[in-house]
Amino acid sequence: MGIKRFQNHPIIKEFNGLKKFFRQHETDISRRRIMDFKKFVDLIGSSGDNIAFDLMGSVNFGQAMENSDTDVVMYLHCDKGRIGDCDHENCSRLELYQNLLINSIAYEHLNKSYAIQVVDCINLTQLEYDIKIRNFDSLALVKFGFYRSICRGINRKLLHSFEERLQSDEELCNFIEKSLADCFLGLIHSSQHSYSFKKYIERVEDGGFRVPENMASKINSYLSY
Numbered sequence: 252m253g254i255k256r257f258q259n260h261p262i263i264k265e266f267n268g269l270k271k272f273f274r275q276h277e278t279d280i281s282r283r284r285i286m287d288f289k290k291f292v293d294l295i296g297s298s299g300d301n302i303a304f305d306l307m308g309s310v311n312f313g314q315a316m317e318n319s320d321t322d323v324v325m326y327l328h329c330d331k332g333r334i335g336d337c338d339h340e341n342c343s344r345l346e347l348y349q350n351l352l353i354n355s356i357a358y359e360h361l362n363k364s365y366a367i368q369v370v371d372c373i374n375l376t377q378l379e380y381d382i383k384i385r386n387f388d389s390l391a392l393v394k395f396g397f398y399r400s401i402c403r404g405i406n407r408k409l410l411h412s413f414e415e416r417l418q419s420d421e422e423l424c425n426f427i428e429k430s431l432a433d434c435f436l437g438l439i440h441s442s443q444h445s446y447s448f449k450k451y452i453e454r455v456e457d458g459g460f461r462v463p464e465n466m467a468s469k470i471n472s473y474l475s476y
């Protein structure tokens with residue numbers, strides 16, 4: 252899934268190639284964390300609401316260890332009909348669901364819990380609106396296109412309905428595609444990102460696998476974009 256045409260973007264293609272390699276050596280902890288998020292989606296679903304996530308960082312690469320943080324993007328419908336960014340000042344649901352998530356995972360794992368960072372929250376009502384009015388300047392749509400191209404979705408069924416709607420608007424997609432590279436440069440130039448790659452290579456090699464020479468050089472060229 253994800254948005255097919257964005258996945259042909261050269262940088263995204265390269266990123267996903269690396270991701271695929273690391274995921275072949277996925278840790279059990281990564282799998283367990285994915286299960287945690289699926290369970291949470293079901294919990295919210297049983298209350299009659301919708302929530303979805305994109306997992307970033309080590310779980311996205313299948314390289315989560317016990318002490319790894321889990322970085323997530325959260326998708327929800329903001330306070331009653333509100334159109335605008337979800338942020339802590341204007342949105343009560345972001346706070347509510349974030350606390351619920353952190354508490355339910357702490358409860359599930361007790362003394363073996365892990366830290367969760369909600370790095371972004373996308374308001375689904377805003378996505379709907381921006382697609383409908385064809386907002387060519389929508390940052391929410393750019394971020395959605397970006398996360399959906401590189402991350403690991405939880406409750407993908409919900410996200411897919413938005414992908415479909417966006418994909419059916421060729422012209423809007425063209426606009427968004429132009430901004431994807433900027434999102435990437437922001438990600439690549441944070442030192443934390445390159446540091447993560449070093450960690451992932453170490454983990455795979457600690458498990459007795461050699462990262463192939465061509466993969467190592469791919470990683471280096473990727474980081475020097």
Ligand SMILES: [Zn+2]
Nearest residue numbers: 329330337342
């Ligand atoms: Zn909100």
